[in-house]
Amino acid sequence: MWPFRKCIPLKDSGIFEGFTDWHSHILPGVDDGVRTVEEALEILRLYEELGVKAVWLTPHIMEDIPNTTAHLRERFAELQATYTGPITLHLAAENMLDNLFEERLEKNDLLPLGENGNHLLVETSYFSPPMGLSNILFRIKAKGYHPILAHPERYVYMGESDYQHLKDIGVKFQLNLFALIGSYGLTVKKKAEWLLKNNLYDLIGSDTHCLTILEETIYMEKLLQTDYVFIRSGNISRFLQM
Numbered sequence: 001m002w003p004f005r006k007c008i009p010l011k012d013s014g015i016f017e018g019f020t021d022w023h024s025h026i027l028p029g030v031d032d033g034v035r036t037v038e039e040a041l042e043i044l045r046l047y048e049e050l051g052v053k054a055v056w057l058t059p060h061i062m063e064d065i066p067n068t069t070a071h072l073r074e075r076f077a078e079l080q081a082t083y084t085g086p087i088t089l090h091l092a093a094e095n096m097l098d099n100l101f102e103e104r105l106e107k108n109d110l111l112p113l114g115e116n117g118n119h120l121l122v123e124t125s126y127f128s129p130p131m132g133l134s135n136i137l138f139r140i141k142a143k144g145y146h147p148i149l150a151h152p153e154r155y156v157y158m159g160e161s162d163y164q165h166l167k168d169i170g171v172k173f174q175l176n177l178f179a180l181i182g183s184y185g186l187t188v189k190k191k192a193e194w195l196l197k198n199n200l201y202d203l204i205g206s207d208t209h210c211l212t213i214l215e216e217t218i219y220m221e222k223l224l225q226t227d228y229v230f231i232r233s234g235n236i237s238r239f240l241q242m
Contacts, residue, residue, distance in 0.1 A: 004042075006128070006224070007104035007222035007223065007224055008222060008223050008224075009221075009222050009223075010217065010219075010221050010223055011050070011122050011218050011219050011221065013117055013223055016047070016051050016052050016095040017050070017051035017148070018051060018053050019050070019051065019052045019053060019204075020052075020053055020054040020055075020056070021054070021055045021204075021205055021206050021208070022056050022058075022113065022121075022174055022203045022204060022205040023056065023057060023058050023094065023121065023150055023151075023174055023176070023205025023206065023207050024055055024056065024057055024058060024094070024205060024206055024208045025046070025059060025060070025094075025207070025208060025209045026040050026043055026055065026208060027040070027057040027059050027072065027075055027076060027079060027091070028040045028075070028079065029075065029185070030059045030065075030067055030071070030072060030075055030189075031060040031065050031067065032060065032065070032209060033058045033059065033208070033209040033210070033212055033213070034209070034210060037078070037079060037082055039210070039211050040079060040083075040094075040106050041082065041083060042206060042211050043211050043214060044083055044087055045085070045086055046211070046214065046215065046218070047087055048086060048087060048212075050132075050218070052087055053087065053088065054086070054087060054088040054089075054090065054163060055087055055089055055090070056090045056091075056092050056113060056205070057076060057079075057089060057090065057091050057092070058092045058093055058094045058113065058121055058205075058230065059072055059094065060094050060096065061093045061094070061096065061100070061101070061104070062094050062095075062096030062098055062100060062101075063096070063098050063099060064098045065101060067093070067110055069109055069110070070214065072091060072111060073091065077097050078222075083163065086131070089113075090125055091111060092111045092112060092113040092114075092121060093110070093111040093121065094121050094122075094150055095120060095121065095122045095123070095128045096111070096122075096123055096124070097102055097122055097123070097124050097133070097136050098130065101122075101136075102136070105139065105143060108143065108240040110145075112145060113148060117124050117144055117188075118144060118146060119145060119146045119147075119148050119172070120140055120145045120147055120148065121148050121150050122140070122147050122149060123149070123150045123151070123176065124155065125147060126154055126156055127132070127156050127157060127184065129155075129157060133214065134165075136167070136173065137169060137171055138164075142171060146170065146172060147170075147171050147172070148171070148172040148173070148174050148202065148203070149172070149173055149174065150174050150176075150205070150207075151174065151175070151176040151205075151207060152166070152173045152174075152191075152195065153175070153177065153179050153184075153188050153189075153191040153192040153195055154176065154179070154188055154191075155174065155185055158191075159233070160194070163195065163200060163216055167179065167200060172202035172203070173201045173202055173203075174193065174202065174203050174204065174205050175190075175192060175195070175196065175201040175204045175205070176192070176205060176206070176207045177204050177205065177206055178197070178206065178207070178217055178221070179191075180193065180212075180223060180224065180227045181217070181221040182191050182221075182225055183217065183221075193224075193227065195229060219226065
């Protein structure tokens, strides 16, 4: 499948230099991610060492974690007031495509991704799609937003034809970077490699949830050189601008 299999340590790869992390759960105390401000600051300090330029904080909004826009903005303001480093912080959300999302979409009560404010990071169950997935995505577009599917490589029910259909109807894809090193298992890794090789990804995120796992991943894991080459040379400009 690949012309060579040489691996590069993540911490030495340079892949984070100038990196924008489009998907993270660093906003403390709002979902299943980082719990404290102190932990969030430690992650940001690690990101500084790696050369990360900007981070989008994308906490979950779903029926089981019914965060409100006002609450998330309040917590974001608190973190911004505490963090004084060079990384630019932005607030958005990872939206589960459930009934709560449908209500928020109708009210336009959303936290979009991207400086233009016209992209929505969305997810589904890993095991089955919501009823009428294509219709939901069309409604998102009718409201003036571009849907971005978080970590498409992780959805058990999706195969190559499903990915192509979603691309055909204008859905963008966000790669979980650590899928490429096997953090979610071999099947997910192979899907991520296929999507990357076929230039189907539009942006990259870490999906970081805690400091301990992030440190272990950065310092102990390695990235295939072929994956590195695809990321750094394959339309990298679109990963950094949206």
